[in-house]
Amino acid sequence: MSAGDPQPPEPIPGARLLFSLDPASAHLNHGSYGAVPIGVQRAQQRLRDEMDADPMRFFTQGLVDRIVHVRRHLATFLGADPDGSALVGNATTGAAIVLQSLRLGPGDEVLVTDHGYGAVGFAVQRECRRTGATVRTIEVPLTASDDEIVALVRAALRPGRTKLLMVDQLTSPTARLFPAAAIVATAREHDVPVFVDAAHAPGMLPVAVDALGADFWVGNFHKWAFAPRGTALLVVAPRWRDRIEPLAVSWQQESGFPLRVEWQATLDYTPWLAAPTGLFTLRSLGVDRVRAHNAALAAYGQRVLGEALGLAPADLPDPGAPGVSMRLVPLPDGLVSTVDDAQALRLRIADALGAHVAVSAWRGRSLLRISGQVYNRAEEYVRLAQRLPQLLGALR
Structure with missing residues (x-):
């Protein structure tokens, strides 16, 4: 790991308690349906x-x-x-x-x-x-x-x-x-x-x-x-x-x-x-603070998942700006080729690994998308990174 590698941000105190999300799953796909704070x-x-x-x-x-x-x-x-x-x-x-x-x-x-x-x-x-x-x-x-x-x-x-x-x-x-x-x-x-x-x-x-x-x-x-x-x-x-x-x-x-x-x-x-x-709620947490936290966490998640899958930093798609709170991780070629394939893999990751992510088949490429939000923690991405390669290997 080099000094320039993305690092996880400090959690925003109390932010995770604002949500009623099931703690049994890592909700790493805020970009799809969001999450509504309890208030x-x-x-x-x-x-x-x-x-x-x-x-x-x-x-x-x-x-x-x-x-x-x-x-x-x-x-x-x-x-x-x-x-x-x-x-x-x-x-x-x-x-x-x-x-x-x-x-x-x-x-x-x-x-x-x-x-x-x-x-x-x-x-x-x-x-x-x-x-x-x-x-x-x-x-x-x-x-x-x-x-x-x-x-x-x-x-x-x-x-x-x-x-x-x-x-x-x-x-x-x-x-x-x-x-x-x-x-x-x-x-x-x-x-x-x-x-x-x-x-x-x-x-x-x-x-x-x-x-x-x-x-x-x-x-x-x-x-x-x-x-x-x-x-x-x-x-x-x-x-x-x-x-x-x-x-x-x-x-x-x-x-x-x-x-x-x-x-x-x-x-x-x-x-x-x-x-x-x-x-x-967003303003109470601090709009700029939330944005910086989420983008840094998504970048960190992209890095640890990429490393687990043997990808070089150059293989990880650039989101176009550092403030983006969603990141892509390319999956092995041929893993998914249709919307139904992508849906099936997403559900398998959720059921077997306890993590919600987005999966898409885009121009013949298999792509996994993660998000960063104030209720997420660095260890959730690490845990997924530790277990994802074995699951994908069993599918090839």
Whole structure:
């Protein structure tokens, strides 16, 4: 071990006690579903109790104003215009809303990268089938530099035909931070609208959404900002707001964006209303402190797992910036080749080793993704590293 090797950070005192996670498992995959602090769970339960005690009053007296208040709170945290933002269930829902609002047609195309989230890819395919548009994929090597990524995007743009470029701010299958600002600027030069899928950004990364300048931006608060699941913010540039339509029409349709998107009749709004408690928890721990802790822990976990699998430091994918709290560890070639294979291996690791991780099959490569969060400890990664090689060896 050299002096430059990633080392585990000091735990944040008391942070682990804020969560109700089962101690029988090492929860090393915060990036997939997050974890809701106990205080936020209780805040949401109080809201549920209020709703169920008097549903008529809850839904008809002041609920819209409460939603607007939460939206302003979350948008301000992200540096986004509250009047151009809408609360939605998750990033995939935000993508579907934007896609069906574009009014695509034959001859149009949506441009994506091969690092995109699978469910968003399904949404693109469905909208293209429905409208006669096409989808085209930019292949971006895992080791591409920021300049190379921007160059690949620039070369793929077809002004006049490319009606939307969809790019991730931090990719899900490959845990790579893309140069979103440079990509947006490049697309703007060619008058191509950009949708930034920032599912993992709120809470993990310092972002200033309006300064980024994307036409559409969506981020989940239920991953790294400690909100209840089902809380995300869709931000839309001024020139597009009048065109945004909800997936289902309800009683705020005539109010325009964003209320027409947010109000979905008897939806359970308690996750949104409890989301500020999640931000309060994050701020109480110290936003910068949490970010630094999580990124350092993920880097340490990547190192010890890589060493256990016989990988050199150069074999471990660079996340694109030191502040990323998710890291990749390549697994032996041919171990998984399909989504079902990846799911089966993930479940086997969980059952046999007591550790939750993410596994993906990406461009023929088998990739394991880990996260770092304030409830994790260095020994959880070490324990997985000690046992993982034997399990993988038995599968080959």
